[in-house]
Amino acid sequence: MGLTKSEIFTDEQNQLSTLLKAIAHPARIAILQRIIISNTCICGDLVGELGLAQATISQHLKELKTAGIIQGTIEGVSVCYCINPKTWKLLEDQLGAFLGSYKGELSCC
Amino acid sequence: MGLTKSEIFTDEQNQLSTLLKAIAHPARIAILQRIIISNTCICGDLVGELGLAQATISQHLKELKTAGIIQGTIEGVSVCYCINPKTWKLLEDQLGAFLGSYKGELSCC
DNA sequence: ATTTTATATCGCAATATTACGATATCGTAT
DNA sequence: ATACGATATCGTAATATTGCGATATAAAAT
Numbered sequence: 117m118g119l120t121k122s123e124i125f126t127d128e129q130n131q132l133s134t135l136l137k138a139i140a141h142p143a144r145i146a147i148l149q150r151i152i153i154s155n156t157c158i159c160g161d162l163v164g165e166l167g168l169a170q171a172t173i174s175q176h177l178k179e180l181k182t183a184g185i186i187q188g189t190i191e192g193v194s195v196c197y198c199i200n201p202k203t204w205k206l207l208e209d210q211l212g213a214f215l216g217s218y219k220g221e222l223s224c225c
Numbered sequence: 226m227g228l229t230k231s232e233i234f235t236d237e238q239n240q241l242s243t244l245l246k247a248i249a250h251p252a253r254i255a256i257l258q259r260i261i262i263s264n265t266c267i268c269g270d271l272v273g274e275l276g277l278a279q280a281t282i283s284q285h286l287k288e289l290k291t292a293g294i295i296q297g298t299i300e301g302v303s304v305c306y307c308i309n310p311k312t313w314k315l316l317e318d319q320l321g322a323f324l325g326s327y328k329g330e331l332s333c334c
Numbered sequence: 335a336t337t338t339t340a341t342a343t344c345g346c347a348a349t350a351t352t353a354c355g356a357t358a359t360c361g362t363a364t
Numbered sequence: 365a366t367a368c369g370a371t372a373t374c375g376t377a378a379t380a381t382t383g384c385g386a387t388a389t390a391a392a393a394t
Contacts (some may be wrong), residue, residue, distance in 0.1 A: 126255075137246075143230075174343085301370095335394100348383090356373105357373080
């Protein structure tokens with residue numbers, strides 16, 4: 117096996133888990149934080165600042181892009197990556213609904 | 226390789242990614258939703274309701290427990306799992322800070 | 335045209351995850 | 365004591381992820 121049985125879950129559950137999986141890695145969290153802080157992120161910067169090889173960072177960027185969390189536009193020689201506002205909002209909404217559905221008060225154990 | 230280089234990231238980045246990874250699976254999202262709705266969750270119910278084998282669900286429960294997201298107390302024959310309020314709040318806070326750090330307005334591309 | 339610079343892709347090895355049958359454990363009822 | 369029901373653990377196969385060196389691509393500078 118090793119294959120997630122997506123067909124037995126709802127679209128919402130699958131979508132949320134896909135988005136979460138995309139950001140559930142310290143390198144990708146670090147990358148997103150950099151993109152957010154310096155509003156003009158370039159991959160090369162990341163290679164210098166994080167301790168990962170260029171190929172590895174490029175791969176993480178690709179995963180974030182595939183999940184729709186970031187978008188990249190070619191900026192001459194380099195590529196400018198930034199947050200995709202739509203997906204970011206979707207993530208905030210879905211996750212807010214999910215996390216917010218638990219009201220800590222009456223716990224059974 | 227295949228081993229995440231945790232040592233080059235901050236504790237916060239590692240902690241958040243660990244929590245996210247724990248909930249980044251549709252089955253575990255489904256399990257958490259059930260636990261939240263029926264405030265007295267029992268593993269056996271899940272086996273009937275989700276389409277996964279008992280061993281698989283037990284394993285997912287263990288992962289959620291290891292991450293500290295749920296806690297289980299033995300309730301006679303069965304086990305009562307519920308949300309761990311502390312971790313849930315931690316996740317909400319950390320994630321809120323992370324997601325909230327992006328202000329959609331001025332995007333560069 | 336050639337070199338340089340920035341990023342992407344390929345291919346691979348190491349490790350992790352997912353799923354499940356089989357079996358173990360353990361409290362409860364008989 | 366034995367059998368039963370609920371959950372956990374073990375072992376294993378299939379697949380996914382992580383990381384990186386090597387190489388490809390492509391725009392800009394020389």
